[in-house]
Amino acid sequence: MSASAKAWIKNEQKLGRAAATLPVALGGAQVLFGIFQVFCAARLLAAVLHQAPRGVHALLFATGFMLAALARAGLGVQAERLGFERGAAARRRLRSGVLATFMALGPAGLRGQHSAELAATSVDRVEAMEGFHARWIAATALAVIGPALVGLAAALADWRSALVLAITGLLVPFAMAVAGIGAGLAAKKQFVAMTRLQTRFIDRIRGISTIVLAGRGADEARALAAAAAELRVRTMRVLRVAFLSSTALDLAAAAALVLIVLRFAAVLHGDIALAPTALFILLLVPEYFAPLRAFSAVYADRLAVEAVATEFAALPAPPEPVPAAEIRSVAAHGLTLAFEEVSFTWDAARGPVLERLSLRVNSGEILLLTGASGAGKSTIIDLVLGFIAPDSGRVTINGVDRPVLVPAALNRMLGWIGQRPMLFAGSIEENIRFARPEASAEELAEAIRLARLEELILALPQGIRTPLGEGGFGLSGGQAQRIAIARAFLKDAPLLLLDEPTAHLDPAVERDVLESIRRLSVGRTVILATHSAVAMEFARDFGAKRLDLDALRHARVRGVA
Template sequence: MSRGSQGDGARGLLAREQRAARPLLVRAVAIGAGLVAVGIAEAWLVAVLLARLLGFGAAGLPELLLAGSLALLAAGLAMAQEKAQIAAGEAARARLRDAAFGRLLAMGPSDERPVGARAALVVERVDALEGYFARWLPAAALALIGPLLVALAAGLADPTSGLILLAAGACVPIAQAATGIGAAQASRRQFGALQALSGRFLDRMRGLPTLVLFNREKAEQAALGAQAEELRRRTMRVLRIAFLASGALELIAAAALACIAVRHGWTLGAGHPDPAGALFTLLLVPAFFAPLRAFSAAYHERLAAQGAAADLAPLLAPQEDRPGLLLEGMPPRVTVTFQDVRLSYDPARPPALAGLSFRVLPGEALLLMGASGAGKTSVLRLLMGFSRPDAGRIAINGRDATALRPEELRRLSAYVGQRAHLFRGTIRENIRLSRPEADDAAVLAAAKAAHVADFAEALPQGLDTLVGEGGFGLSGGQAQRVAIARAFLRDAPLVLLDEPTAHLDPGTEAEVLESLKRLCLGRTAVIATHSRALRNWGAAVLEMSEGRATGARMAGE
C-alpha cells in the first residue's frame, strides 16, 4: 500500500471515529469553555483585589468571597472536564478494540500476520488512539475557543493588549508546524520500532522452548536488545522534538507578557487611568496560553494517532456489502462436492489447489492423504469459509457453498485440528466453548462421548478442574479429547479433521481415534491426515499431490 493511500485510510478512520465520539467530545469542550470563562472572571476579581491592595479602587470582602467561590467552581469544572475527556477516550478505545478484534476473528486463519503483530494492533495501536480522542481533539477545539475568549476579554479592557495576545496566538501554529514535520516522521518511525519489538518479543516468548532446545537464547537476547536500543533512540528523538515545541511556546508566552507589561508599565507611566484593567490584562496572559499549552502537550497524541491509524486502517477499512445467504435451518445431513476447484494464495507460487474434484456423501468419511503442501488443509479452509476458490464449484447438498456467508459455512461444521488450544478456565468451560448455550447435561454427554470423563474423574474437581492457558495441566492426548468433546457438543452434520493425531504416541492415538470414529459416525467427514492407523477405518482415500488428486481408493477396497 502506498504512503498516500495509507494516509487517506488513516484520515478516514480518524474521521469516522471522531463522528462517533462527537457527543462526548462536545460535552468535554463545553465544560472546557466554561472553565475558561470562569478563569476570566476570576482573573478580573483578582485584578480588582490587587488594585485595592495597591491603593486603587474599593474592592472588599464580597469580591474576595466571590473569587474564592470561582476558584472552587474552576476546580469542579476541571474535574468534570477530565472525566468527560477520559470517557471519550475510553469509549473510542472500546469501540476500536471491538471492531479490530471482531475483524481479526472474521478473518481467522486467512490473516497471515504473526500473532505478535496482531496483538500489537489490538492492544498497542488502539491504546495509542485513546489519547487522540481524550486529549488531542478537546485540546484542539479549546485552543481556538479559549484564546479567542481571553483575547476578547483583554480587548474590552485594553484593545492593544487584546491585539498583542492575538498576534502571539497566531505565532503558535507557526512554531508547531516548524517542529511538526520532523515530529510526525519521528513518531511513525518510533511506532514502527515499537511494533517490531513487541511482535518479536511475543513470538519469541511463544517459541521459548524451541529457542532453548536449539541453544538460541543468547542470540535472541542480543537481537531483542538491539531492537530495544533502536526503540530507545527513536523515542528520545520524539521527546527532543516535543521539548523543542514546548520551548517555542514558552518563548512566545514570555514575549507576549513582556510586551503587555511594557505597554502598561512604561508607555502610560505612573498615571495609569485603569490600574485594575492593566493588572487584568497581565493576569489573562497565563489564561490565554493555558489552552495552547494543553494543545502543545497533546500534539504528540495526534502524531501517535496518525501512525497507529495508518496501521489499523487496512484492518478496519469499510468493506463492500457482501451479505451472502443465511441458512434457513441446520440440515441434518450434508453432501460435499468439489468440482474442478482451483485456489491460489500467491500468483508467484504454484496453486494450492489445481482442479480438485471429489464427492462425500452423508455418513461417509474421506481421507485426504499426501505430503505436506499437497493442499489438504486448503480443502478444509475452503469448507470453513476462510478462503474462497478462484475457480470451480463447491456445493453443499447440491447448492453453491460460496453463496453462503462464511460464518454460516462454519455453522455447518465441527473442526478438530492438530493441536487443541485450551483457554484458562475449567474443562467444562472449554468444552462449552463450541456451544455456549448448552446445559450441563449436554456438556457431560459430550465429555463422556469423547472419553474426557474417563480422566476427569481422577482430577480434583472433575470437569470443573481449572486448566491453564494452552491446556497447562493436561497431556496432549487429554487436550485433544477436550477438542473432540467440543465437536460432539457442537453436533454439526459436517466433521473436519486436520491431522488430529499428528503429535500423539501410538497408545494415545488409538484412544483418540476411537473417539473420532464415534464422532464421524452418521456424519459427513473430511479428514486431512498422514496417519497409517486411519487407513484401517475402511474410509475412502483421496491421494493428493501439488493440489491435484493423484489417486483414489473407495471405502472397503
C-alpha cells in the same frame, strides 16, 4: 506515512470532533470564568495598592473570585470525565470493529499473521488511541478558542495590549514555521526513534534465553547500551531543534509580559483610573498562553496515533456478506457433500492448488484425503468450512450451493477436529461446552463419556472445573485431542472434517484417539486428511474411499486426468 494512514487519522479526527462539541464548550466556559477571576483579582490588587475602594467592594470581588474558581474546578472535573468517556467510547468502537473484522476474515483471511500481533492491534493499539479522543481533539479547538476569548477580553479593556497579545500569539505558529522544521516533524522523529529502541528492547527480552544460552548475554547488554547511546545522540540532535518551537512559546509569553509592563509603566504615573486595567491585562497574560501550553502538553497523544495508524489503515476490509434473498436451507437427515470442478489458488506465483477437482462423499461415508503437505488437503477442508471460496466450480451440500445456505443452519452441520485443539482460558467444562453452551448436563456427561475423558477428570482434584489454557493445567496432546472429540460429540454435526487429527501424537496414543474418532464417525459423513500410516490403516478398515492428491496432481501433470 502512507496516504491510507493519513486518511484513517482524518476519519478518526472527524469522528472525534463530532463528539467533542460539549467538552469544547465546557473548556470555553472555563476560560470565561478564568477571565472573570482575573477581573476580580485585578480589582482586589488595586485595592491592595490603595488605588480602589476596600471594604464591601473588596469582599464582593473576593467572593466573585472564589465562586468563579469553584465553577472552573467543577467544569474541569466535568470536562475530564467527559473526555474519558469519549476516549472510552472510541476505544470500544475501534476494538469491536477490529475484532469483528478479524472474525469475519477468519483464519484463512488472516493467514500468515501472528495472533500475538493481532492481539496487540486489538488491545494495545486501540489503547494508544485514548489520548487522541479524550484530550487532543478538544485541546486543538481550545488552542484557538481560548486565546481568542482572552484576547477579546483584553481588547475590551485596552486595545493596545490586545494588539501585543495578538502579535505575540501569532508569533508562536509563525516561529514554529520559521524554525523550518515544524515542531511536529522533529517530535515525530524523536517518537519514531524511541519506538524503535523500545521495539529492539522488547525483541531482545523475548529472545533473552536464546541470547543467554548462546553465551552472549554480556555482549548483548553492551550492544543494547551502545544502541541506546547512539539513539540518544541522534535524538538529542533532533530535539535541540524541536525544543526551539516550545521556546518560541516561552519567548512569546515573556515578550508579551515585558511589553505590557513597559506599555503601562510608561503611562501610569499614579493614574488611578488605569490601575485595575493594567493589573487586569497583566494577570491575563498567563491565561492567554495557557491553552497553547495545554495543547503542546498533549501533543504526545497525537504522535501516539501516528505510530498505530499504519496498522489500523492496513487492516483488510471484511468480506461482503451474502445477499439475504438467495439464502436457503436444506433438510439435513444425512448429508452428502460434493465438489464440482472446484479450482483454488492461494498464490498465483505457485499455481493452483486444486484444479477442477470433483468429488462426492455420500451420507455416512468416509473420504480419506492423502498427499504431501501443500497438496491441498487443508484447502479442501477450508473450502468446506467456508473460510475460502472456490475460484471456480461449486461446493454443494445435499445438492445446494454452499454460499446460499443459511449460515446458522450450515454451521450446525459442520464438525471439525484439527492437529491441536485450542484450549481457551476456562475450565474443562467450559472448554467442552464451547461447542454448544446451551447443552444440558446429561448431554455434557455423555460427550465426556464417549470421548473417554472420564478417567482424566476423576484423577484431577478439581475435576471438571480444572482450569485450562494459559496458566492452567497442561494437558498432553492426546488428552487435548479428547477435549476436541468431546466438543465434536456435543455439537453432533452430520459432517465431520478431520484435519490430521493425530499428527502430533505418539503411536500408542494415536491408536487410542483413533478409536474414539471411530465411535464419533458412526452415522456421519467424514473427511479425514492425514499423513499417518496408522490413521490410513484405520480409515481403510472402516471402508473409506481414498483420494490421493499427489497421484491426482501427477496425473494432471502427465495430462491423463
